[in-house]
Each structure stands twice: as C-alpha cells, then as structure tokens.
Amino acid sequence: MSAAVDLLLAAAFVTVVLGISGVAFHMARTPMLDRPRLGVRGVKRRSALATSGVFTIVEPAIRFVGSWFQHVPSRYLRSMARRALTRAGEHLGLSDDELFAIAALSALSLGAFAAAASSLLSWPRVLIPLACVLGAIAPWLRVQAIGRERARTVNRSLPSVLELAAMCMSAGLDFPGSLRRIVSSAPDSREPLIEELGRVLQELDLGHTRRSALQRLAIRVPTDQVRELASAIVQAETKGSPLGPVLAIQAQTQRLRRSIAAEEIASDAALMLIGPMTLIFLCVIVLLLGPVVVRLMTGGLGVS
Template sequence: MTALLLALAVSLSVFGAFHGIRLYRADVKLPSDLALALEVGATRTTAVGSLVDRIGIRWAPLVLRAMGAARVARKRRQIDMAGNPAGLTIDRYAARRAVYGVLGAAGAFSMLVNGQLVAALLMVAFGLFWIEVGLWSAIRVRRDHIERTLPDFLDVLAVVVSAGLGFRQALDRVAGKYEGPWADEVRITLQQMDMGVSRRQAFDELRRRNDSEQVAQFVTALQQGEELGSPIVDTLIAIAEDMRRTDAQNARRRAARAVPKATFAVTMFMLPGTLILLVCGFVYGANVDFGALFGGG
C-alpha cells in the first residue's frame, strides 16, 4: 500500500511539474516548424499521442541537439522507412522521447525507493526504448506489406506496359489501382520525377526509403535493364519471378525454424502437463490411501 501511495505521489508531482511549466510558458509561441509538426501530427495520431506531443514538443530541439546531427539523420531515415506512422516526424519523435524519458526516470526512481530493482530497470527500458519499439515494429510491418504486394504489382505493370503505355504512365495507372505503402512510394517517386528529378535518382531515393531487399532488387534490375537496353516487359516479369522464388525460399526457412520451436513447446509444456494429468487420474481412480502408504496410520 505504501509503495502504491508513493508511486501515486510521484506521478502527481510529475504531472504538477509539467502543468506548472505549461502555465509558466503559456505565452511563449512555438517556432513555426514545431507548430506545423504538432498541427499536422494531431490529425493523424490518437488522442494520447497528441497529448504526449503537446507536452514534449517544446523540448524537441533540446533532444535533437543532444542526439547529434549524425544520429538525427539516421533516425529521420528510420522514420521514412516506417512510412511516418501516425504522422510521425523527427520533431514529434524527439517530443515523445522527452516525455517517455521523464516518465521512465520518475517511475524508476519511485521503484528504487521501494527497493524494487527489476521494476526500476523495466521503467528505465520503457523510457529509453518504448518509442523505438513502435518504430521498429512499423518498419517491419511496412516492409512485409511491400514485399507481399510487389510481385503482383510488377505482373500487372508488365501487362499494362505490353499493352502500349509508356513505363511512367503505366506506373501511374497501376499505382492508382493499389492502396498501401507500396502505392504511396510509387506516387512519391512519380511526383519527384514530375518536379524534374531524373528517373535514376528518383528510384535511388525509393530504394533508400525502404529497408527491403526486394525493393533494392527491383530498382537495381530496372536500372541495369535500362542501361543494357533490354525490353522493360521482360525485365519486370523476370523480377517478379525472382521475387516469388525468394518468397518461397524464405517461407521454407521460416517453416524450418518453426519446427524446433514447436518441439520445444511440446516437450517443455504440453508433455509434462499431459503426464501429470494422466498420473493424477490413475491415482484418483485407484483410491490410493496415502496415509497407509506412507505409514501415517
């Protein structure tokens, strides 16, 4: 009970500190870039996420300066690879990092006061890695979605190109029939080419934004085919077939890794539980007198 009251007191203290700072700085106007990031992000995130952004956005420049230019560049690339989930930007990432860090530190301090070392370590991990876990998960989900969509997209694109449309027009036509991250990436690439970026540079940017071997394979094969003068339809069909073979090989690898895991689960949990159930059933059905058996009278 004492630990719960102490944790509640620390939480109220943290809330009071944030609220007091907010009142103290109520007349301070946010820089235009931070205000724009906050306004845009609020339309694409949850109410809790918007509240966290509003609390921490003033400390975003401090967090970014502490991270350094190189780390900020790497983090911005990770956000791009995640597809800016829920409108996430580098400024909103820094705001959430500040808020989660303060909450994790306050929680760890309250746990240490009560001698709960494991809980304190968990709170420290929350403050350091909670935003990172969401970012890593978004990157993986987005990459899996793109790799599932890409082979079928290339098949349809090959059919449209073979019907007589140019490659750029065919990309625009096919992307309009798809939804999801890959269609968004194709539209971004087309917009870059409309703004004067060369096709090679636009596809290089497409490869940089996506942490996917299949996207890299698609861009590399497309550029090599363009340099060698091979027909674009044959190149697209060959890329799609290679991707399907790669998917089949990856599926076999995942299945092979799943067998030991299933065997471990059966051996460690299901088999002992089944044996215990059988022995208990036999003992109960035999009406064994344990008192007489062990000399208890």
C-alpha cells in the same frame, strides 16, 4: 567555521537556482517548432491530427519540447532518428527533434509514475531510473517496429503490383504511366507500397532521374526485393531492354522466393515442435506411470 560553511552552502544554492532559472528562461524564449505543412511530412501530420485525438492533444507539447533539442550536437543520434523515421514512412510527420521530444516526455512520464508508485505502494526505488530508460527507449522501438512492418507489407504487395505494371506496359503505357495508373486506381492510398510508388512519381515529376528515384526507394525500404527491383530496372534501362518482361520476371522471382521462404519456415516449425512435444510426452508418461509408482512405494499393487 560554521558561518563559512553556511555561506558556501548559500552561495551554491543561489548558483544552482540562477542556473536553473537561466536554462528555464532560455527554453521559454526558444520558439516552438513549426508544424510541417508541405511534402510527405505535412500530409502525414494532417492525417495524424485528423484521425488521432491523443496526438492532437500532445502535439503542441511535442513541438515545444522538440525546440529544445535543435542544438543537440550528436550527428549519430540524428542520423539514426532520421533513418528510422524514413523507414517508418515519416510516421506522424515527425522530425528527429520531435522524436527526441517524445522520448524525453515518455521518460519523464514513466519516471513520475514509477516515483509515485514507489512512494505510495512501497515499490523499490530502483524502478525509477529503469522506468525512465524504458520510457526513453520505447518510442524508438515503436518507430523501428513500424518500419519493419512497413517493409514486410511492401514485400508482400510487390509481386502483384509488378505484374500489374507489366500488364500496363504491355498495353502501351510507359513505366511512369503504369505506376501512375496503379497509384490512382489503388483501393487504399495509405497502403505502404502505394505511398512509396507515389513518392517515386513525385520525384520523377520534380526532375529526378529514374535511377535516383529508385535508389531513394531502396533507401526508404531497405529490403532485398526492393534493391533487386531497383537494380534490375536500372540495368534494363542501361542496356536498352524493355521493362515489361523485366517486371514480369521480377514478379515471378519474388513469388518463388516467397514460396521458398514459406517452405523454410514450415520445415523450421517442425523442428521447433520437437521440444514442446517431448515435454508433452513426458507429462503423459508421468500421468500414466505416476499412480503405479506410488502404489509400488506404498505396499505393492495388491496382486495376490
């Protein structure tokens, strides 16, 4: 009986070893992902490699591990990753497979750190799976935060850019020409709105219609201001209205909306201060009346 059990255990061990070896061999034979060289992703990747020393070191590992995720069947995960990277301005020129690879490497790194800390510092072992989950989620949260900050930056810069475009069109330029003048004269070409306008110009140069280019802009920057701008320009073109006054009205409307939002935030701040101010006044009352209460409890105030 014991010999049969030992034989089964040995067979199971050999099967596991062969399975792991087969998976490792398949992964080793999988070619590394190609580095993007063209388009927006290529520009972002070259800029990241030139400015970030850490990313330059880990980028080959990301492309190597990313090749393992090429056959991930989940369309939902891929669409979510693609949407997050698009809204983040093609952060670091990453593909969805490379984002999966960063999440996997981050999970393994934090899990290994938690395992080492658990064995050396006697930390609870429940931290190991929690660290793995946190490591897997952290890259996604980072990309989503970059996308939200990028959208806020675009909303802040949009009214002034619209006013400049209206001035250029009143001086005789057409809509693409005014955008090209704004992009070429921008002090910082890496500003999110300038990058997005540059992509709109590239799509127009490639033969896309103005409607499709603006719709793509609204997808990349999904804010109410950008959607309203795209809708207003498309409607003006459909009706044959001049774009200069439309852009000026959009700039005024968005500045008014921003001032109204600031007033709402200021009014909400007054309500949010009620709780802290109440706690502060309670502390002041305790400090003032505390000694009196203590003296009353210990024998009175000493007044004859």
